[in-house]
Amino acid sequence: MCLGALKLYCCHLALGEELKQQKMELARLPCPRSLLVFGLVLAVSLGFCAEFVAGVCEPIELPFCEGLAYNHTVMPNVLGHVDQKTAEQDVNGFSALVLLECSPELKPFLCAVYVPECVSGRPKPVCRATCESARLGCERFMNKRGSFWPSELDCTNFSYGDCEYGLTASEIQKKLFDMGHAVGDQVLSLHTARILMSLKDDEKTGKLNTNKFQELQSYVSTVKTEFLAYGRANDGVVSEDQMKNALRARDLRLNELNFGLLWDRYSNAGQIGYDDFVAILARLDALKTRFRTHRMTNLPCDCMMASFSLDDFIRDTLL
Structure with a gap:
């Protein structure tokens, strides 16, 4: 579909180039111009271009995520939050679960998702093993209270790659x-x-x-x-x-x-x-x-x- 076109646009944006040869490039892509433009706006809003565009590291301002091994993050995060204030509104909903201490991995996992560590201007990938451990320890507590593990935090969304993880x-x-x-x-x-x-x-x-x-x-x-x-x-x-x-x-x-x-x-x-x-x-x-x-x-x-x-x-x- 238009994935190649979106990546092309993202690369141009990352290099700060003027899209002078837009017409020539669009002509080679099997993607209507209107759909491409709409897709580009959507991709940028969801953080699709984060793979190509390095952001600016900023100090973590969420009280929920104080005391981590890192203190700088970069937005947008993997859920599409464009700033920390927006991310804070969602992550604070897990405060009661964290207080239960159902899993020592819950808070590190949530912070890795909502305010990921900034590495050279890019968010550090979330470790799937950390997600699975957090879910394994806490999901039964959530179910007892009539709630469920959020679909947006489904562990299959993350990768085992680059995991620094293990239980002693x-x-x-x-x-x-x-x-x-x-x-x-x-x-x-x-x-x-x-x-x-x-x-x-x-x-x-x-x-x-x-x-x-x-x-x-x-x-x-x-x-x-x-x-x-x-x-x-x-x-x-x-x-x-x-x-x-x-x-x-x-x-x-x-x-x-x-x-x-x-x-x-x-x-x-x-x-x-x-x-x-x-x-x-x-x-x-x-x-x-x-x-x-x-x-x-x-x-x-x-x-x-x-x-x-x-x-x-x-x-x-x-x-």
Whole structure:
């Protein structure tokens, strides 16, 4: 359609040129002149030409976005707000949600949208992973109050490119608690959160992106359901036989010596609570995955063996 024409006009505007050869250029474009002019006005009003035209960095004036890692923005933003005062009217509607602390990423995400960081006169792209994390933590609170995640903030509108993002173990612990992954007064410890993170931290960065956290959240939900099934008759704890059954159900078959060592380490008065139950399964699942990664093939025996470097062995056993 007229996309090429709009980009051509934007490039001319960015260079400050007089459009002297307008007629010649328009003649080559399969786009009516009236539609082109209308489209140009619309594109400029919506910030379409921001890709080509560098703006002027200006100090952030929104109280809502004070205390960010950056203090200068550039307009228009991705929603088409042409000045900060207009953007402020919309972003202030999220103040109550921010006070709920439903997600540590909500405020940074909203500010990245409404008053984006100014980088060489252009707005820094909004990270899709930050959007997804903010939505994951807060959408259920919004739904309980009869509201919905705004369509203009749909995370598919943003890209994973240039994302500087990741959840640490302590942030994972908090998010799992906020999402209801506790059993009565039994909550997951930071130590268990670190084990859980290692289960999904394929890149060994010490952080999880939103997709990996969603996988982890699903894993914890399944383990919690298993614990409740075993512990319901025992006042929220698991017996030795129930722990063995839980391991067998996951094809985590330990010999008596290894199970005894595991049980002695984690059990208290002959039983195991929720936090330790999750830690045991996550630790063994992670070790099983590591073993398979290093597994040797074409062996002259009907056996399973793996080859580890010393660093790999130390890291895996420290889980």
